[in-house]
Amino acid sequence: MSTTEDNVREILAKTFPDKDLSSEDNLVTSGEIDSMSAIMLVGELEDEFGISISPLDMTPENFASATTIAALVDRLEQD
Amino acid sequence: MREMKSKASNVVDWLQRSANLYPDKVAFDDGTRSVTFAQLYKQSCAVATRLAREGAVREHVAILLPRSVGQVISMMGVACAGGCYVVLDDGSPADRLVSIIKTFKPAVLITCDRTAEMGETLLPGRCIRLKDACNEAPNDSLLADIHLAAKPSDLLYVLFTSGSTGTPKGVMVTHANVLAYVGWFSTCFAIGPDTVFGSQTPLYFSMSVSDVFSTICCGATLFLIPRMLFAFPVRLISWLNERKVNTLYWVPTALGIISRWDVLSVAPLKSIANVMFAGEVMPTPTLNYWMDHLPAAHFANLFGPTETTDICAYYKVTHRLADGEPLPIGHACEGCRTAIVREDGSLAAPGEEGELYVAGPFVAAGYLNDAARTRASFVQDPFDASDPRPVYRTGDIVRLGEDHEMRYVSRKDTQIKRSGYRIELGEVEAAATACAGVASCAAVFEATKNQIVLFCTGRGFDSEALTSALRARLPKYMMPDRIETLRSLPVNRNGKTDRRALLAVCSVKA
Numbered sequence: 001m002s003t004t005e006d007n008v009r010e011i012l013a014k015t016f017p018d019k020d021l022s023s024e025d026n027l028v029t030s031g032e033i034d035s036m037s038a039i040m041l042v043g044e045l046e047d048e049f050g051i052s053i054s055p056l057d058m059t060p061e062n063f064a065s066a067t068t069i070a071a072l073v074d075r076l077e078q079d
Numbered sequence: 080m081r082e083m084k085s086k087a088s089n090v091v092d093w094l095q096r097s098a099n100l101y102p103d104k105v106a107f108d109d110g111t112r113s114v115t116f117a118q119l120y121k122q123s124c125a126v127a128t129r130l131a132r133e134g135a136v137r138e139h140v141a142i143l144l145p146r147s148v149g150q151v152i153s154m155m156g157v158a159c160a161g162g163c164y165v166v167l168d169d170g171s172p173a174d175r176l177v178s179i180i181k182t183f184k185p186a187v188l189i190t191c192d193r194t195a196e197m198g199e200t201l202l203p204g205r206c207i208r209l210k211d212a213c214n215e216a217p218n219d220s221l222l223a224d225i226h227l228a229a230k231p232s233d234l235l236y237v238l239f240t241s242g243s244t245g246t247p248k249g250v251m252v253t254h255a256n257v258l259a260y261v262g263w264f265s266t267c268f269a270i271g272p273d274t275v276f277g278s279q280t281p282l283y284f285s286m287s288v289s290d291v292f293s294t295i296c297c298g299a300t301l302f303l304i305p306r307m308l309f310a311f312p313v314r315l316i317s318w319l320n321e322r323k324v325n326t327l328y329w330v331p332t333a334l335g336i337i338s339r340w341d342v343l344s345v346a347p348l349k350s351i352a353n354v355m356f357a358g359e360v361m362p363t364p365t366l367n368y369w370m371d372h373l374p375a376a377h378f379a380n381l382f383g384p385t386e387t388t389d390i391c392a393y394y395k396v397t398h399r400l401a402d403g404e405p406l407p408i409g410h411a412c413e414g415c416r417t418a419i420v421r422e423d424g425s426l427a428a429p430g431e432e433g434e435l436y437v438a439g440p441f442v443a444a445g446y447l448n449d450a451a452r453t454r455a456s457f458v459q460d461p462f463d464a465s466d467p468r469p470v471y472r473t474g475d476i477v478r479l480g481e482d483h484e485m486r487y488v489s490r491k492d493t494q495i496k497r498s499g500y501r502i503e504l505g506e507v508e509a510a511a512t513a514c515a516g517v518a519s520c521a522a523v524f525e526a527t528k529n530q531i532v533l534f535c536t537g538r539g540f541d542s543e544a545l546t547s548a549l550r551a552r553l554p555k556y557m558m559p560d561r562i563e564t565l566r567s568l569p570v571n572r573n574g575k576t577d578r579r580a581l582l583a584v585c586s587v588k589a
Contacts, residue, residue, distance in 0.1 A: 034306060034307070038311070039339070055312050055345060055346070058310070058314075063310070063311075
């Protein structure tokens with residue numbers, strides 16, 4: 001696992017404290033992500049990685065799991 | 080159209096009429112399932128016949144289903160059986176559902192595969208699967224008999240709302256209430272067969288009564304927006320555009336998600352013509368964002384409690400307000416009467432603050448099995464001793480502006496609105512007090528941060544145990560954002576908990 005994914009996992013643990021989310025879990029289909037947690041999560045990700053997440057990046061595909069979120073972060077960090 | 084509406088004496092009349100006029104038009108669609116008006120009527124008759132077979136004619140029936148077309152079929156099925164329904168929140172903790180069931184005392188509970196297990200614990204042996212009920216052969220003559228015996232004063236549903244002592248209050252709403260209220264809503268906003276709703280509010284909240292029943296009344300089409308889409312706002316916009324949604328009736332928080340992400344700059348809405356909102360204060364900057372992006376659309380602020388079916392006053396936005404200017408809540412709905420009343424019971428002068436009282440056919444029939452609270456809030460008309468119809472004291476403090484439009488000031492009590500949800504802080508406190516080790520507590524609402532902060536005193540409880548105790552009793556939307564422990568709660572000169580002092584503590588600690 002890359003360090004980005006580790007950090008993302010930590011942030012997820014903070015945003016969803018009662019859930020035990022493995023990289024296989026789908027945040028979207030499990031219904032975990034709702035509008036309030038999405039806003040919180042994006043806030044944390046932007047602060048932690050110094051990136052700017054546009055509404056166009058807010059897709060179920062990008063936010064399906066820690067792995068996909070880490071991939072999004074990596075992409076945005078490169079910009 | 081207005082005359083036709085008033086000829087109806089029961090919401091089933093509306094469904095029958097729309098099924099005759101628009102049989103193959105999509106009435107409701109939740110993304111998985113879709114029903115036309117003819118199908119909705121037929122399935123409602125099937126469900127009603129099944130309920131009758133269970134002995135549940137003119138009875139209380141509870142509905143425990145996820146957000147879906149199935150909820151609407153169940154609601155109308157109960158109505159066709161002459162009964163009164165409650166739509167339960169399938170995300171509510173078990174304790175809260177048990178409390179509601181205890182007050183509502185349903186004869187039957189409608190469930191589906193997903194909710195069947197919970198259903199069995201709530202009402203063992205008295206659960207019916209919706210899909211089975213839809214397969215029942217309708218008994219037309221029985222249904223006709225039931226319909227003939229129906230009265231406008233019959234209850235249609237009970238809607239449970241947060242109770243300050245911890246037990247949810249059940250607001251009883253009649254067919255007459257819904258006919259009058261939806262008659263107003265659909266006329267005021269020109270709802271018709273061309274209206275396409277993108278419905279946001281859950282079906283266990285009063286706002287859903289407006290779009291669901293005006294759809295049934297007017298032959299409109301209603302798409303239930305999957306909750307998940309609010310986390311993915313650009314997806315939400317595409318979803319609305321694909322379905323040519325032209326009318327929104329949302330809580331301001333939902334509209335705020337779009338403006339916060341500046342979604343409309345990258346993903347414009349193509350078909351929206353009408354945006355109505357209610358349930359909480361609408362921040363003017365949010366409204367201005369929407370008006371800037373939809374210059375041709377009509378916007379309206381609606382205001383009212385569940386106890387007046389949904390709304391009692393409204394304000395159609397006619398001009399752009401400055402970002403810092405609060406939006407008026409407007410004037411009484413046509414057919415409804417409001418009064419602003421001083422503490423001594425006399426009418427407030429224009430500009431003066433007072434409690435909003437509401438009279439007229441939207442006023443609900445009281446709280447289920449709670450004569451004391453009903454007496455306290457549904458009172459004799461203070462200005463007309465000869466009128467026996469009760470007047471509802473909203474507990475909202477308002478004042479009349481120079482433009483004859485009312486403005487909201489505050490609550491009289493500790494009820495708050497957060498993200499459109501009505502929350503009695505007392506209900507949060509009751510849940511905390513139930514945790515072993517908590518000696519006393521007080522919940523306050525920091526409006527600027529939209530946060531509920533819970534202060535507790537006592538020994539022998541830890542934050543984990545307290546959070547579990549709260550989760551067992553409160554739906555997610557009522558959970559406090561922060562929990563602080565104090566040695567003792569500050570007290571004011573009257574010996575009551577000093578909530579202002581607690582709010583001051585909040586801002587220091589932040």
